Amino acid sequence: MLKTRLNFAIIAVLFAAQAALAATPAPKADAAQKQELSGFAAKDMPYDKGEAVLLTWPSGPADVPGASYQVLASSGGAWQTAAELQFPADTKLAADFELPFWAWDRRAQAHAVQVELPGLFPDFKLGDEYKFKVKYVNGKVTAESPEAQAAPRPNLFNLARLNNLVLLVLITVVFFWTVSHAKRKGGLFIRRIAGLDAIDEAIGRATEMGRPIFYSTGIGGMSGVPTIASTAILSEVAKKVASYDTQLKVPHYDPIVMTVCKEVVKQAYTEMERQDSYRDDTNFFVSQDQFSYAAAVDGMIHREKPAACFFIGYFMAESLLLAEVGATTGAIQIAGTDQESQLPFFFTSCDYTLIGEELYAAGAYLSKEPMIQSTLKVQDFGKAFVMVSVAGGSLLLMAGTWFKWEPLVTAIRQIFKAY
Amino acid sequence: MSETMMIFGGWVAAGLTIFLFSFLYKDNPFFKIAEHLYLGAGMGWVFQTMLFQTWIPKVWEPLRAGDYYVLIPSLLGLTLVTQFFPKISWVSRYGFTFIMGYGSGLVIPLTISTDLMKQIGGTISPFMVSEITRGNATSLLNAAIVAIGFICVLFYFFFSVEHKGVIKKASNVGIYFLMLYFGAAFGNTVMGRFSLLYGRFDDLYKYSGERFHYATFVILGAMVLYFIVDHFRTRKPAVEEEAA
Numbered sequence: 001m002l003k004t005r006l007n008f009a010i011i012a013v014l015f016a017a018q019a020a021l022a023a024t025p026a027p028k029a030d031a032a033q034k035q036e037l038s039g040f041a042a043k044d045m046p047y048d049k050g051e052a053v054l055l056t057w058p059s060g061p062a063d064v065p066g067a068s069y070q071v072l073a074s075s076g077g078a079w080q081t082a083a084e085l086q087f088p089a090d091t092k093l094a095a096d097f098e099l100p101f102w103a104w105d106r107r108a109q110a111h112a113v114q115v116e117l118p119g120l121f122p123d124f125k126l127g128d129e130y131k132f133k134v135k136y137v138n139g140k141v142t143a144e145s146p147e148a149q150a151a152p153r154p155n156l157f158n159l160a161r162l163n164n165l166v167l168l169v170l171i172t173v174v175f176f177w178t179v180s181h182a183k184r185k186g187g188l189f190i191r192r193i194a195g196l197d198a199i200d201e202a203i204g205r206a207t208e209m210g211r212p213i214f215y216s217t218g219i220g221g222m223s224g225v226p227t228i229a230s231t232a233i234l235s236e237v238a239k240k241v242a243s244y245d246t247q248l249k250v251p252h253y254d255p256i257v258m259t260v261c262k263e264v265v266k267q268a269y270t271e272m273e274r275q276d277s278y279r280d281d282t283n284f285f286v287s288q289d290q291f292s293y294a295a296a297v298d299g300m301i302h303r304e305k306p307a308a309c310f311f312i313g314y315f316m317a318e319s320l321l322l323a324e325v326g327a328t329t330g331a332i333q334i335a336g337t338d339q340e341s342q343l344p345f346f347f348t349s350c351d352y353t354l355i356g357e358e359l360y361a362a363g364a365y366l367s368k369e370p371m372i373q374s375t376l377k378v379q380d381f382g383k384a385f386v387m388v389s390v391a392g393g394s395l396l397l398m399a400g401t402w403f404k405w406e407p408l409v410t411a412i413r414q415i416f417k418a419y
Numbered sequence: 420m421s422e423t424m425m426i427f428g429g430w431v432a433a434g435l436t437i438f439l440f441s442f443l444y445k446d447n448p449f450f451k452i453a454e455h456l457y458l459g460a461g462m463g464w465v466f467q468t469m470l471f472q473t474w475i476p477k478v479w480e481p482l483r484a485g486d487y488y489v490l491i492p493s494l495l496g497l498t499l500v501t502q503f504f505p506k507i508s509w510v511s512r513y514g515f516t517f518i519m520g521y522g523s524g525l526v527i528p529l530t531i532s533t534d535l536m537k538q539i540g541g542t543i544s545p546f547m548v549s550e551i552t553r554g555n556a557t558s559l560l561n562a563a564i565v566a567i568g569f570i571c572v573l574f575y576f577f578f579s580v581e582h583k584g585v586i587k588k589a590s591n592v593g594i595y596f597l598m599l600y601f602g603a604a605f606g607n608t609v610m611g612r613f614s615l616l617y618g619r620f621d622d623l624y625k626y627s628g629e630r631f632h633y634a635t636f637v638i639l640g641a642m643v644l645y646f647i648v649d650h651f652r653t654r655k656p657a658v659e660e661e662a663a
Contacts (some may be wrong), residue, residue, distance in 0.1 A: 386535060
């Protein structure tokens, strides 16, 4: 009981002291006069694309509950403001700013406000200079800062993404190390991937039956990782097709992917010294509309009854439409995509399915080249990094919050944050 | 829209829907009509989208406004067309090289940011608990299951290490997590597909009314009749062959 009263007395004293401190520097309520806010500065927002300005001014005891700030901006004409630029005086502090500790000083006793100019000025132009001021309001007491000018400009380097760069450099170093290691050792161990081992079986079956092989790279563009991985597998499939003299058909959704695949298949035939067997219409364009493509390829599969179907690349809702028709024709089907929402459909309708990362590993697995195989080692390094980070990060974060080590918690959260 | 056009539209919609569904029975000329119409309409749609949403606002209008910088990407894009002319098809490599380089440059930082940083951050953030209470104990347990599942799934995707011993056990646990997810995703998508199917059935029901002159029933009846006739028509040669 005594302890509770004592606690209450301490809290009451602290509140009284805070009120007294807050009252001292704040402009007097009965004065109803305008005062000047000092230390107000405007500068280009660092690490952005050039559409924002950073406003800073010192925080202090005047930032009491009930008081508020209003930021005003002008391109030369009338002063503009927005709802998000009017806020309580004890908010929008430097410590709350959304930048990591290596790019921003959170300890500064200041207000920091990022003003997005295109939202305020519809005729915003890069490089134009804008004027800013901030108004303090606490009942009848108002204070205004002097005007400050700033011109936003785009920044080449985003320091907030330094964590990404460090990881990229680390991965690059590991890549070069594994390449040299693979060259010295002449190959690396790769575990068995059933879906890729079945490629020989599928092509052999097509050769025996004298039926074509359908290979779809999906509906992804050439910048997509699954499409790039798919072209690597197509190269290996085409080599085997060329050596067995089987018919290959590659219907395309994207004309750029088609052109790349044409080169890939042509190169494969050349490598197998079967240029005479190469046909330019192996790769052909169908449609760039998702379901038109699916309908057309379904029709072709149904009529031509291929012995093997490969659906490897980026697939969305058309995955089941394609794979189901292939299954009804009795073709051996090998699918692979990194679209986890489509994988269940491939599982149910295909004989073998490459799950996500297995697709990326396919090129290295099939080519057996030490140089390419070493990329798998890099991928595994990335996974090991993630596993260690998750295990270690979870423990450190829990310990940090449990023992109230605020800097540790902030550091871990910001290191593993995508800016 | 006039009533006649509305009825015509209803017949077209009901007809194309039934034509496409007829594929479930077997390949037939009606399906081929719908397939080729869909293909042509799809290409037409893509062409007009490219024309009105890309070419006119991003090339034609800036050029008319005197912004000649758009000529650089336009020329790079035009190099791809040289594929049609074997003698100068090598020029297209400049365009493709740019596309590949641009794509890789875009994807690599994005992958590091989303697949690595965001993934790790999202998995560890639920562990920020200052004390274990009845309220957060279950969420903490949930977070621990997610983190363990995440690590085990990653073990499954280790390629350069032989899967035996502890790694094999962890990877097996990872497969269970994967299958749980795939099962849930499958059920979710199937439900979505069924709702699309109900939509088509609802439309067919609507077009089977008097207002649309029983379009669904007439088309369906005509097709059934065709299949019956076609069945007997195509059956004859097979019998003759057997007799021969």
